[in-house]
Amino acid sequence: MSSAVIERVGTFYGVGVGPGDPELLTLKALRVINSAGAIAVPIAKEGMSATESRAFMVIAQEAELIGTEILELYLPMTREADTLESSRTEAAALVADRLSAGSDVVFITIGDPMLYSTFSYLVPLVKGAAPEADVQVIPGVSSINAAAAASSTPLAESGERVLVVPAAYSIEELRHWLEEFDTIVLMKIFRKIDELVDLLIDTGRAESSVFVSKVGWPDEEVVTDIRNLPKKERPDYFSMLIVRRG
Amino acid sequence: MSSAVIERVGTFYGVGVGPGDPELLTLKALRVINSAGAIAVPIAKEGMSATESRAFMVIAQEAELIGTEILELYLPMTREADTLESSRTEAAALVADRLSAGSDVVFITIGDPMLYSTFSYLVPLVKGAAPEADVQVIPGVSSINAAAAASSTPLAESGERVLVVPAAYSIEELRHWLEEFDTIVLMKIFRKIDELVDLLIDTGRAESSVFVSKVGWPDEEVVTDIRNLPKKERPDYFSMLIVRRG
Numbered sequence: 001m002s003s004a005v006i007e008r009v010g011t012f013y014g015v016g017v018g019p020g021d022p023e024l025l026t027l028k029a030l031r032v033i034n035s036a037g038a039i040a041v042p043i044a045k046e047g048m049s050a051t052e053s054r055a056f057m058v059i060a061q062e063a064e065l066i067g068t069e070i071l072e073l074y075l076p077m078t079r080e081a082d083t084l085e086s087s088r089t090e091a092a093a094l095v096a097d098r099l100s101a102g103s104d105v106v107f108i109t110i111g112d113p114m115l116y117s118t119f120s121y122l123v124p125l126v127k128g129a130a131p132e133a134d135v136q137v138i139p140g141v142s143s144i145n146a147a148a149a150a151s152s153t154p155l156a157e158s159g160e161r162v163l164v165v166p167a168a169y170s171i172e173e174l175r176h177w178l179e180e181f182d183t184i185v186l187m188k189i190f191r192k193i194d195e196l197v198d199l200l201i202d203t204g205r206a207e208s209s210v211f212v213s214k215v216g217w218p219d220e221e222v223v224t225d226i227r228n229l230p231k232k233e234r235p236d237y238f239s240m241l242i243v244r245r246g
Numbered sequence: 247m248s249s250a251v252i253e254r255v256g257t258f259y260g261v262g263v264g265p266g267d268p269e270l271l272t273l274k275a276l277r278v279i280n281s282a283g284a285i286a287v288p289i290a291k292e293g294m295s296a297t298e299s300r301a302f303m304v305i306a307q308e309a310e311l312i313g314t315e316i317l318e319l320y321l322p323m324t325r326e327a328d329t330l331e332s333s334r335t336e337a338a339a340l341v342a343d344r345l346s347a348g349s350d351v352v353f354i355t356i357g358d359p360m361l362y363s364t365f366s367y368l369v370p371l372v373k374g375a376a377p378e379a380d381v382q383v384i385p386g387v388s389s390i391n392a393a394a395a396a397s398s399t400p401l402a403e404s405g406e407r408v409l410v411v412p413a414a415y416s417i418e419e420l421r422h423w424l425e426e427f428d429t430i431v432l433m434k435i436f437r438k439i440d441e442l443v444d445l446l447i448d449t450g451r452a453e454s455s456v457f458v459s460k461v462g463w464p465d466e467e468v469v470t471d472i473r474n475l476p477k478k479e480r481p482d483y484f485s486m487l488i489v490r491r492g
Contacts, residue, residue: 016391023274026264026387027308030273062273112387114394115401115408123398137395141272141358141385145262148360149383152369155361162361162410163427164402181409 009132010037010099013106014113014123016140017058020216024141025062032138033059037103038069040095042118044077055108071098071105075118092122096129112142116166116187143238144185147212151222153242155183167191171199178203178243186241190234197226200243208246213239255378256283256345259352260359260369262386263304266462270387271308278384279305283349284315286341288364290323301354317344317351321364338368342375358388362412362433389484390431393458397468399488401429413437417445424449424489432487436480443472446489454492459485 013032018024033039039059041050050056050070059065073091078084098105113119114137123135144164148155156162160182165174167188174196177184189196200209211223213236223229226241259278264270279285285305287296296302296316305311319337324330344351359365360383369381390410394401402408406428411420413434420442423430435442446455457469459482469475472487 014395016387018272019385021274023277024272024385026270026272027276028267028269031269112391112394112401114391114399116404116406120400120403135398137398139265139270139387139391139395141262141387142391145358145360145385145388148358149260149262149385152381152383153360154366155358156410156412157366158362159412159414161412161415164408164410166402166405166407168405169407 008102009130009134010102010104011134011136012095012099012123012126012130013104013136013138014117014119015106015108015138016112016142017055017108017110018141018216019111019143019146020054020058020214021146022058022061024146024216025058026138026140028138029140030062033063033106033108035104036068036106038071038098038105039065040071040073040091040105040107042075042107042109043072044075046074046076055110058110059108069098069103071095073107088118088121088125092125092129095122095126096133099126099130099133109140110143112140113137114139115142115144143215144240146215147240148242150215150220151210151212151224151242153210153244155185155242171195174199175203178205182245184243186243188237189239189241190237193229193235194231196241197229200226200241204246205243208244210242211235211239212242254348255376255380256348256350257380257382258341258345258369258372258376259350259382259384260363260365261352261354261384262358262388263301263354263356264387264462265357265389265392266300266304266460267392268304268307270392270462271304272384272386274384275386276308279309279352279354281350282314282352284317284344284351285311286317286319286337286351286353288321288353288355289318290321292320292322301356304356305354315344315349317341319353334364334367334371338371338375341368341372342379345372345376345379355386356389358386359383360385361388361390389461390486392461393456393486393488396461396466397456397458397470397488399456399490401431401488417441420445421449424451428491430489432489434483435485435487436483439475439481440477442487443475446472446487450492451489454490456488457481457485458488
């Protein structure tokens, strides 16, 4: 008998679980989740547990998790560079430990792992800590596609141009983009919703804009005439506007 | 006994089947497909049959289609307005017939039904021909998210701006967008690939651009350094470039 040991290093998966409706999980996401050694769950707030995470709630019903480690990764949303770096480094080390022990680790993320997810920040750090590990990305239904579906608003018909922008832009920039592009998807609008609605009314886009909040969740909200949005009320973090050329 | 007849009008579903890998079907897409009275399959070329359609190939393995009508809709890709209008009107009439007879009709589409799909053109025509019918859209994994996953290229990290543009634009416009946005997804690049590659090399984006063709298909191709793309060779219709800020 040989004393050689086959050292299997695990694979680090980034898996998109879709926008919120557990039925929007893909067959591939479920298969990969069900065969994982550990499910890595991003935790945005201190003291929160994995079971309170949106991504975990999506998979909890459908996945078979008996015997699977639930690995909570504390990844706060903050602008403090030091806190971001230390939390990400720590999370990557926890993931790398499991990979080096031969376990596949599945990082679950709402929507798609390549679109506004913490996953892409973790990849280089995990690769640094476990260079032998393979990385695989399983795409998911993004909340943008789901919001378009929920509101029956085309994102693009043939030849059309689509711009996706999160919070940081000036109203002047937006005014310019409205002229240049057919569809503009405004993410993370909670900070400046009143200003945006005023601009869209002003530029004749009120009727061709839709507001979608918490798409795929039981309390999903779709407002097809944005003049009906309540003023001075901050919408949920997971809300967006889809603005179409009139 | 009453002689009243309950007239049930069917629902017209637009269902995204994902980019090509049958495992990227969602649970919801499968459920809706399996309970449909008719599956409407877009046929782009005359003489083609449903079984040769990409969207149909995606569902053929996983779906239970015994007893389901396969409704071929001839929807040619052409710029002739008359042909487009007559083919769409005819397709809508075929769908409306089934809906009025109480059958649910599921229009399957590669990727997502709200992003560069014929589905959004059909909806108003079907509503015109069967005003009582309900329309529901089931989002799918778009080929953009799948291409980003296959090439491990983030589409956007926090705060970043993403522009998606299909064929018709000038190299001058593109040069300008490269300065303004973090990610540009260039679709339907087959017409001008050499010109694009030259510009990306010229602007220092060769290493931060990826070429992805037929994502999710057995002959998927990912080229991470676009200087390696063969010159004077038209890529497949289903290919794209993801260009990131360097």
